[in-house]
Amino acid sequence: MSQLRFQLSAVVALVAALVLIPYPALVAESAHRAGPEAAPAPLRPLEMVSGSVARVQAIVRAQQAGLTETSEIRRIAEDLFDFDDMARRMLAPRWHDRTPEEQKEFVGLFANLLERTWLTVIGKVGHAKITFQGESVNGSYAQVRSLVTIGRGREISIEYRLFEAGARWAVYDVVTEGTSLVSSYRSQFSSVLRKSSFTQLLDRMRSKDLEAQR
Numbered sequence: 001m002s003q004l005r006f007q008l009s010a011v012v013a014l015v016a017a018l019v020l021i022p023y024p025a026l027v028a029e030s031a032h033r034a035g036p037e038a039a040p041a042p043l044r045p046l047e048m049v050s051g052s053v054a055r056v057q058a059i060v061r062a063q064q065a066g067l068t069e070t071s072e073i074r075r076i077a078e079d080l081f082d083f084d085d086m087a088r089r090m091l092a093p094r095w096h097d098r099t100p101e102e103q104k105e106f107v108g109l110f111a112n113l114l115e116r117t118w119l120t121v122i123g124k125v126g127h128a129k130i131t132f133q134g135e136s137v138n139g140s141y142a143q144v145r146s147l148v149t150i151g152r153g154r155e156i157s158i159e160y161r162l163f164e165a166g167a168r169w170a171v172y173d174v175v176t177e178g179t180s181l182v183s184s185y186r187s188q189f190s191s192v193l194r195k196s197s198f199t200q201l202l203d204r205m206r207s208k209d210l211e212a213q214r
Helices: 002-007 024-034 045-064 071-080 083-097 100-125 181-195 198-213
Strands: 129-138 141-150 154-165 168-176
Touching (some): 083 100, 083 168, 083 181, 168 181
């Protein structure tokens, strides 16, 4: 159960949009009346997460039917998560000691790790009942709370933590049953770095990445 709580970390998705294209004869008149087209309003945190969950569940069902590819999941994760910010939080003070090249590689390896963690459990929650309990926003930070109902009515609380990244909200942490994904990984990385160098940590992450690709 503790492993499941830790792995249930990243239910992410891309919210689809429909675009209405007017007939050519009406374009000029419409533009004259309305002026320059206004940029769409950014999604609220709750809208973004709940839309993401719906999209992910659709992807799981399509995968089980052989109608989509895993690569779509990575694109969705990149749209919702801020991997750079999460990587900085996980390395904490050690982040600033690394070269730009080391930082870039760590972010890429971590993104692969997070995706694999998600894929490990995505089938377990793909058909689960997910109830959203609302959002709370405090300035540029927000929380979205949800309950995932799995086998035999068991409920798991999942809280998504977001911050405003430019013109959108981005997830920087997921808390499952009170366990923070960022804190859990930070603890693991710190444990390795107490005994090994950062280069050795990267070597271990590279090895795990290669093993997962076989």
